[in-house]
Amino acid sequence: MKILVCVSKTPDTTSKIAFTDGNTKFDENGVQWIINPYDEWYSLVRAIELKEKDPATIVHLVTVGGADTEPIIRKALALGGDEAIRINTDNSDSYYIAAQIAAIAKDGYDLVFTGKETIDYNGSSIGGMIAEMIDAPYISLATKFELNGTTATVTREIEGGEEIAEVALPAVVSCQKGIAEQRIPNMRGIMAARTKPLKVVEPVAADALTAIVSFEMPPAKAGVKLVSPDNVAELVKLLHEEAKAI
Amino acid sequence: MSVLIFVDQSEGHIKKASFEALTYGVKVAEQLGTTAEALVLGSVSDDLASLGKYGVKKVHQVNNASLNQLDAQVYAKVIAEAATQSGATVVVFSHNQTGKAVAARVAVRLKAGLVAGACALPDTSNGFVVRKTVFSGKAFANVSITSAVKVISLNPNSYTTIAGEGTAEVNPLSIAVDAPKVKVTAVNKVSGEVPLTEAEIVVSGGRGLKGPENWGILLDLAKELGAATACSRPVGDAHWRPHHEHVGQTGVQVAPNLYIAIGISGAIQHLAGVNRSKVIVVINKDPEAPFFKAADYGIVGDAFEVVPKLTEEIKKLKAK
Numbered sequence: 001m002k003i004l005v006c007v008s009k010t011p012d013t014t015s016k017i018a019f020t021d022g023n024t025k026f027d028e029n030g031v032q033w034i035i036n037p038y039d040e041w042y043s044l045v046r047a048i049e050l051k052e053k054d055p056a057t058i059v060h061l062v063t064v065g066g067a068d069t070e071p072i073i074r075k076a077l078a079l080g081g082d083e084a085i086r087i088n089t090d091n092s093d094s095y096y097i098a099a100q101i102a103a104i105a106k107d108g109y110d111l112v113f114t115g116k117e118t119i120d121y122n123g124s125s126i127g128g129m130i131a132e133m134i135d136a137p138y139i140s141l142a143t144k145f146e147l148n149g150t151t152a153t154v155t156r157e158i159e160g161g162e163e164i165a166e167v168a169l170p171a172v173v174s175c176q177k178g179i180a181e182q183r184i185p186n187m188r189g190i191m192a193a194r195t196k197p198l199k200v201v202e203p204v205a206a207d208a209l210t211a212i213v214s215f216e217m218p219p220a221k222a223g224v225k226l227v228s229p230d231n232v233a234e235l236v237k238l239l240h241e242e243a244k245a246i
Numbered sequence: 247m248s249v250l251i252f253v254d255q256s257e258g259h260i261k262k263a264s265f266e267a268l269t270y271g272v273k274v275a276e277q278l279g280t281t282a283e284a285l286v287l288g289s290v291s292d293d294l295a296s297l298g299k300y301g302v303k304k305v306h307q308v309n310n311a312s313l314n315q316l317d318a319q320v321y322a323k324v325i326a327e328a329a330t331q332s333g334a335t336v337v338v339f340s341h342n343q344t345g346k347a348v349a350a351r352v353a354v355r356l357k358a359g360l361v362a363g364a365c366a367l368p369d370t371s372n373g374f375v376v377r378k379t380v381f382s383g384k385a386f387a388n389v390s391i392t393s394a395v396k397v398i399s400l401n402p403n404s405y406t407t408i409a410g411e412g413t414a415e416v417n418p419l420s421i422a423v424d425a426p427k428v429k430v431t432a433v434n435k436v437s438g439e440v441p442l443t444e445a446e447i448v449v450s451g452g453r454g455l456k457g458p459e460n461w462g463i464l465l466d467l468a469k470e471l472g473a474a475t476a477c478s479r480p481v482g483d484a485h486w487r488p489h490h491e492h493v494g495q496t497g498v499q500v501a502p503n504l505y506i507a508i509g510i511s512g513a514i515q516h517l518a519g520v521n522r523s524k525v526i527v528v529i530n531k532d533p534e535a536p537f538f539k540a541a542d543y544g545i546v547g548d549a550f551e552v553v554p555k556l557t558e559e560i561k562k563l564k565a566k
Contacts, residue, residue, distance in 0.1 A: 011381070013496065013514070013515045014514055014515070017384040017385050019385070038496070041496075093359070094350070094360060095353065095357075095360065098350075098354070116346075119495055119496070120380060120381055121387075122362075122363050122378075122380060123350075123360075124346040124362055124363075125349070125360055125362045127350070128318060128322075128346070128349070128350030128351045128354075129350045129353065129354050129360075131318070131319065132319075132322060132351040132354035137317065137319050137427040137428050138318045138319060138347060138351065139318075139347075139428065140343070140347040141343060141347075143489075143490075153431075156343075157343060157490065158256070158343050159256065159343055159443065159444060160436060160439060160440075160444075161434050161435035161436050162434050163430050163432070163434075164430070164432040164434075165428050165429060165430045166428070166431055167427060167428045167429075168427045171427075174346075177489050177496070178489055207357075207393075208392075209357070209359030209360070209391065209392055210359040210360065210361065210389050210390060210391050210392065211390050211392065212387050212388070212389055212390075213388045213389065213390045214387070215380070215385055215387050215388070216385065216387075216388070217384075217385055217386075218384075218385065218521065221526075221539070221540060221541070221542065222542075224538045224541040224542065224543065224544045225542065225543050226538075226543075226544050226545070226546065227544070228545070229545050229546065229548070229551065229552050232545070232552060232555040232558075233559045233562075235545060235556065236559040236560055236562075236563055238543060239504070239527070240563060243504075243524075243525045243542065243543070245503050245525040246447070246471065246504060246563070
């Protein structure tokens, strides 16, 4: 079993979001970078669990980004995985990024794991695109994943519930909460990560089909209207007559 | 040239998010001076001709039983083929569970730029620029699509449905459907519960409720309002509530008309998941709770006293 885990670098969840250069660039000033939580907590940990069950399993990590993504990749390797591949390019277009990962993924992997989305661009698109590019089935928003030989049993989220499906491998799966429990790297893992191979490859030719023109912050709230806890009827009146929300 | 809107169904019924996508797609077509058509896969018991009231003139249907279950690979091939046949230059999805599985694949098949999670109509004054939410709702990005064919998936609850008069012509399409590689073996729907991402009103609880045994007051309120229930991350992590109820940056992102937060302090990660809600009400005994800064209405008070009163007052309002 050979698993490719897609890892992305994102700002920490507590980061204050701001923009520079006339709102065309994300302001990286003072931003802490982390592994995209969905990639780290769910897809990477599930891949590591599968390797713990069957030590013959090979787990490779892949990321698309410049040299500044390497601390994140090392941190991911400290959790587990045999080696990492960094595709040396920077772009925000999902088609372009997916084409880079697909070029690696078609190289004999049985499974490609992604997080359900990245917490910066929230596209939920890379997994589906990779799957289309390598002509493999795609299960999105998986909350459980079990291997049974050449197929897998996956539970995925649907509106108001869940669906259990059998899927033939190779397949692409986007992972979310439920599929694995978050882990913290231990000292042995951190030491081992230092010497694990980190290959840098140059991007393949691909088109970027979108580009970010500018960013905007949402309009600020007008301020809260406080109602006395002894006058709950007033809140209901406001919600009904002023906000027209009920 | 036309706009094709993918209409999503479950067990024969069209999903609410698809009515939003229809309204949106018709508006996009108007902007481009072209027509909007809808596409439905599988067998549907709802009246398809009535989708005309959202402004589409034609509803294509590929009525093949194997499309009653979602295999994104099979779906994408059929949708892309239908888009090509109808000469669509824009394909619109809802950014719901099906859209997330399928839109990206369709974009690849059509070699189309994708904006996933759109929240406004495209600006066509200079190219084709679509606004989407980024950083989990903390900001917006205006994204230009440079390819000839464009795919947009629309965030649920971000575009108001407009229904008028009209009937659409239902056009059966015969497109070859591949054998699925994904076989659905079981479906578990929580019956009687309002799906969180489709809910107009969400009532959400945090650690301030002290324990799962205290959720009764929140459930009563939700029932009275016909609301979906949600929770903060610590509550989900402690298994007080099922994890699919966790809203926030790393959970579900919601954008209801009304979000009522009970005993939730309002950490930045939680706010990211809910700040697109139209109206936010915060009930918290700590006047310093950061959530009040993001709220429209608030009560500084004990949830155990305020929430039952609120339920009573809503009962009274409904009785009027």
